[in-house]
Amino acid sequence: MNDDMSFEHEIKSAETASLYAGQYFVVIQHPMYNNEFDVYPDNPLEPQKILGAYPTRDSEVFRIGGAGALQGTDAAEALVRAIDSAMVDDIYTKMQFLVEEPKVSINPIGEQAVGSKFEITGTTNLMYDDNDLLVEVTSSSFKPTDKSQSGEFNGATGTIKVQQGTDGLNKWSFTVDASTFKPDEYIVRVSGVTTDVVETALFNVVEAGAAPVAPVVAPTEAPVVEVTAEAPAVEEPVAEETNATEEAPAEAPVAEEPVNKTA
Secondary structure, rough: OOOOOOOOOOHHHEEEEEEOEEEEEEEEEEEEHHHOOOOOEEEOOOOOOEEOOOOOOEEEEEEOOOOOOOOHHHHHHHHHHOOOOOOOOHHHHHHHEEEEEOOOEEEOOOEEOOOEEEEEEEEOOOOOOOOEEEEEEOOOOOOOOOOOOOOOOOOEEEEEOOEEEEEEEEEEEEEEEEOOOOOEEEEEEEEEEEOOEEEEEEEEEEEOOOOOOOOOOOOOOOOOOOOOOOOOOOOOOOOOOOOOOOOOOOOOOOOOOOOOOOO
């Protein structure tokens, strides 16, 4: 404890390097009047058991290593329940924190002009002041050549420190002087100096005064609306009704044969 009743404990990067990503629980305990911890680990460096002073000192409360060990939330709850015992005068406070995989991001850079100065920025979950980032800006055309060809380098490189940010993320920035750049596509590579983390991005450098190139947006096809029209009804011709009984044609008159009259 400090004279002003404050305290601190720093967890070094060497310790967090061996931690898995996830949620961690912290219990800060004070021994109170007897100046002895009544709940304590069997070995502070590599604990296997949590021991207690009751009913006798060094009584096993629960295991945190080996067979039958409690893990995570179960171990944290068992610890605070043991300290909460009426037979224990120790007091405590508890908290939790997250350990994440290291990550770094690059904000959109946009199109830049030859001869301009601009900032490349981004965010990271790496601790500020304790971590450095290596920023490399290289032309996409930069590649191995033989000595008979021009090996001119277009780009920039430098080491920067992570700065304190907000909302749980820290920030970084790198100033680029494009006075020696040639129009081309450029690759940005940001990597941790002591941490295994890498991120890349692309941007274009154009001639000064050139009109910015609008991003190509694929045309959106108009939705196809299927219209179904009913064909007009066609009325079938109705046959005219005929008289059920038609008159038979009149018969032709039958000519009588002349009769020979004999005297």
